[in-house]
């Protein structure tokens with residue numbers, strides 16, 4: 001049964017992930033503040049400026065001169081975003097921009113951005129990495145929501161009922177939501193890649209550090225704030241547990257629609273193999289904060305083509321708008337820069353290489 005969507009969305013909008021325009025405003029404000037700092041010196045109280053900027057934004061957005069707002073938020077002197085690597089993800093990317101990325105040039109380029117291509121042979125086995133412990137309470141599951149970029153399954157997170165610990169993490173992290181990224185066709189769709197291999201989709205289970213932070217919103221902006229488990233989806237046999245979720249998708253076809261989804265344990269969407277890679281990275285949607293400890297599962301889970309096709313029936317757009325299919329909702333790969341990807345497992349291929357002399361001869 002569908003709840004009172006309007007009311008729930010008002011609540012949700014105030015609680016949930018940073019919205020695209022927060023990124024626009026922040027980026028623009030940073031530009032102006034940097035400029036004013038250069039003129040006035042760093043001792044000024046720029047909170048006042050932030051208030052002025054917010055007001056100006058609100059006025060421009062509400063006025064008939066929306067084009068003025070667009071010019072206002074995209075300064076022409078900013079360089080193009082230099083973050084895309086030459087990979088399958090980039091080559092096959094749907095170039096039509098989603099509104100989420102309108103302001104992407106304004107986000108300062110960081111050194112720990114996500115997603116990345118994981119080069120198996122460059123990852124470093126770390127014997128100190130503990131096994132990851134996952135403990136989810138199915139009753140904390142709340143609802144499924146089309147947020148206009150993906151669909152999110154959200155969880156009650158006021159207590160430590162659904163948490164992960166261990167692995168590369170020092171604290172307990174609470175489950176906030178999970179969502180997926182996928183492609184227009186099965187040949188691509190994942191955000192991370194392994195040795196440049198794209199998977200058709202990728203699951204992200206998003207957790208926040210409830211030991212160090214008061215709430216998800218604060219944690220999402222700070223180092224060690226979030227831990228995201230990434231699971232690749234590959235084409236194969238029908239996934240029975242995923243189907244329960246897929247069956248709700250017709251109810252949330254349009255942006256900003258939501259349906260209750262009680263009692264679901266997302267650990268059923270994880271592979272049996274405990275092996276993972278881990279590295280320090282960022283959110284893959286604005287504001288792209290470098291707050292995420294990524295835990296990428298080595299083993300993908302299998303789903304069938306029809307289940308992925310159901311993902312593709314969702315829309316980026318609201319009811320009444322010109323329909324735009326929700327596909328290719330992934331961010332292009334980012335440079336690894338000065339980071340190391342650690343693995344919780346020994347590298348089989350290295351061992352094979354040493355054991356198999358013919359491989360050495362071939363080299």
Ligand SMILES: [Zn+2]
Nearest residue numbers: 179181204284
């Ligand atoms: Zn994601």
